[in-house]
Amino acid sequence: MTDSPDWKILIQKHLDGQTTEEEADALSKEIETNASLRSDYLKAARIHGALGDEVISLDLESTPPRSSGTPSISWPRPPAAAVVAGAFVGLLGVGVVWAISSPKSEKRIISVSNGNFEESAGQIPLGFPAEFGKWSGDPAEVIEEDGNRILRFLETANVTDKPNGGASACNVFQLIDLTSLQQQLNTNDQVTLELSTRFHREVAPNDAELPKIKGSCTIHLYQSEPGAIGKAWPLVISDALALGNKVIKLNPGDEATRISASCILDPEATIALISVNVNTMTGTKNPIKLGGYYADDVRLTLTKRPNLPIRIVE
Numbered sequence: 653m654t655d656s657p658d659w660k661i662l663i664q665k666h667l668d669g670q671t672t673e674e675e676a677d678a679l680s681k682e683i684e685t686n687a688s689l690r691s692d693y694l695k696a697a698r699i700h701g702a703l704g705d706e707v708i709s710l711d712l713e714s715t716p717p718r719s720s721g722t723p724s725i726s727w728p729r730p731p732a733a734a735v736v737a738g739a740f741v742g743l744l745g746v747g748v749v750w751a752i753s754s755p756k757s758e759k760r761i762i763s764v765s766n767g768n769f770e771e772s773a774g775q776i777p778l779g780f781p782a783e784f785g786k787w788s789g790d791p792a793e794v795i796e797e798d799g800n801r802i803l804r805f806l807e808t809a810n811v812t813d814k815p816n817g818g819a820s821a822c823n824v825f826q827l828i829d830l831t832s833l834q835q836q837l838n839t840n841d842q843v844t845l846e847l848s849t850r851f852h853r854e855v856a857p858n859d860a861e862l863p864k865i866k867g868s869c870t871i872h873l874y875q876s877e878p879g880a881i882g883k884a885w886p887l888v889i890s891d892a893l894a895l896g897n898k899v900i901k902l903n904p905g906d907e908a909t910r911i912s913a914s915c916i917l918d919p920e921a922t923i924a925l926i927s928v929n930v931n932t933m934t935g936t937k938n939p940i941k942l943g944g945y946y947a948d949d950v951r952l953t954l955t956k957r958p959n960l961p962i963r964i965v966e
Contacts, residue, residue, distance in 0.1 A: 856943025
């Protein structure tokens with residue numbers, strides 16, 4: 653006899669767009685007969701913004717935990733969500749009226765200064781950025797490869813130079829001003845920001861020494877002045893209004909792969925801190941020479957859609 657699933661965990665997994673067809677079917681059938689679970693799902697769906705059509709993935713493997721937490725919010729995938737949503741239709745005593753027509757989504761590109769690295773060459777400035785629109789961080793350089801300029805990660809470091817600080821990662825940051833963008837938005841809309849970049853890894857002499865190395869892109873949103881974030885880094889991570897992080901592990905010689913990280917745009921956010929980075933996953937405090945890890949074509953996309961109403965009728 654198999655154990656009964658943890659339905660609350662399965663609801664969260666479903667809203668994150670991660671259920672299999674079998675899990676979604678089991679959840680749907682349980683909702684039909686379990687009024688308490690039905691209520692739990694409705695509450696969770698409302699918190700997660702109802703039935704959106706985009707998955708927001710937060711993989712926090714390479715970022716410190718927040719000291720106090722705003723719960724992460726993820727939009728469910730529509731096909732899987734529709735399986736459970738359909739279970740509500742025609743139920744005895746309770747019905748749920750979902751918006752029938754899909755809201756019109758609008759996408760726009762947010763400028764990332766030198767996002768393709770074609771406007772510079774040589775080493776990236778060291779240290780945490782204190783102004784908008786400039787890449788800086790740990791040792792990295794822009795090189796030319798096959799006629800294109802790309803970012804090469806050189807060495808892990810402690811970007812703040814604080815004593816006993818960790819040096820297991822090589823981070824390259826940029827600050828983006830959100831104030832004018834926020835003035836153009838309707839507060840009734842659902843707005844997300846998606847940061848994406850393309851990573852690739854070439855064969856290097858020290859590959860055997862870095863068996864766990866991973867690349868990632870990260871986006872943090874703050875209500876702050878540009879210079880204040882670097883002064884409090886990395887403790888300020890716990891003060892982020894929203895954050896998203898996506899990690900990839902590439903083997904030497906694998907094809908280039910694009911990854912993306914998304915987060916909900918908090919209406920109070922004035923700054924987006926974006927970064928592309930490589931983490932050796934060692935926890936070391938000593939710099940490590942990196943092999944053949946590269947990043948290119950950094951993009952920031954805003955997606956806006958009207959809120960979907962959910963109405964419960966007795």
